[in-house]
Amino acid sequence: MPDKHSNAPEPGTKLGSHYSRCFGCGDDALGGLRVSSTVGEGLSVTTEFTVTDNHQGAPGLAHGGLLALAFDEALGAVNWLIGAIAVTGRLETDYLMPVPVGTTLHITAQCDGISGRKIYTSAVGRLGGPEGEAAVRATAIFIQVGVDHFLSNGRLEDVQEAMHDPEQLRAARAFEVNP
Numbered sequence: 001m002p003d004k005h006s007n008a009p010e011p012g013t014k015l016g017s018h019y020s021r022c023f024g025c026g027d028d029a030l031g032g033l034r035v036s037s038t039v040g041e042g043l044s045v046t047t048e049f050t051v052t053d054n055h056q057g058a059p060g061l062a063h064g065g066l067l068a069l070a071f072d073e074a075l076g077a078v079n080w081l082i083g084a085i086a087v088t089g090r091l092e093t094d095y096l097m098p099v100p101v102g103t104t105l106h107i108t109a110q111c112d113g114i115s116g117r118k119i120y121t122s123a124v125g126r127l128g129g130p131e132g133e134a135a136v137r138a139t140a141i142f143i144q145v146g147v148d149h150f151l152s153n154g155r156l157e158d159v160q161e162a163m164h165d166p167e168q169l170r171a172a173r174a175f176e177v178n179p
């Protein structure tokens with residue numbers, strides 16, 4: 001298990017978006033999920049995703065791909081607690097129950113360990129409250145990367161715009177451990 005980073009936010013702190021145009025957590029992504037995560041105990045976060053009319057796969061039910069996105073965000077938020085910049089290498093979801101429109105999925109995500117650049121994470125999403133019945137479970141492996149991953153692979157105009165955003169610069173520095 002990695003140590004929690006010395007500058008990691010306290011439990012109860014709401015984590016900001018890592019990129020304002022991120023479809024999962026950004027405020028500027030049209031139609032995006034706009035989920036936000038809150039720091040939990042240890043190396044965990046909690047994330048709520050309320051399913052709306054726009055998130056349907058089957059009539060009245062959430063699309064599994066969008067649920068996977070909510071989990072990708074929740075699981076990825078765990079990386080901030082260890083001060084790592086990382087991208088999703090693998091994401092596996094188990095859909096245990098249908099998730100109806102109008103319900104809120106209460107997701108708890110945690111770090112399970114690291115090995116080299118790989119960060120192992122897992123999460124459960126419950127319906128009806130944080131202690132409700134488990135509807136979706138997920139595991140993911142994130143791979144730590146440097147900022148150069150985004151600079152070399154991202155579209156130049158978006159990278160340049162992001163570099164002028166103080167929040168983005170804060171995110172890219174990830175507690176100063178991986179400049």
Ligand SMILES: CCCCCCCC/C=C\CCCCCCCC(=O)SCCNC(=O)CCNC(=O)[C@H](O)C(C)(C)COP(=O)(O)OP(=O)(O)OC[C@H]1O[C@@H](n2cnc3c(N)ncnc32)[C@H](O)[C@@H]1OP(=O)(O)O
Pocket residue numbers: 018019072076085086087088089090115116117118141143145147150151159162163168169171172
């Ligand atoms: C100032 C402005 C500048 C901008 C700065 C922005 C900072 C923003 C801050 C925070 C951003 C957070 C962003 C989160 C976004 C939400 C989450 C997503 O949607 S991410 C998008 C989807 N994912 C991808 O696009 C990855 C695509 N894949 C790749 O780029 C490469 O494959 C990569 C980097 C993952 C690995 O490539 P390699 O060449 O660097 O490394 P190798 O040697 O292949 O792997 C290293 C280790 O990882 C394992 N690994 C690699 N891929 C794996 C996989 N798919 N499953 C399991 N293990 C894997 C390998 O087996 C190896 O393990 P062993 O060291 O040998 O033990």
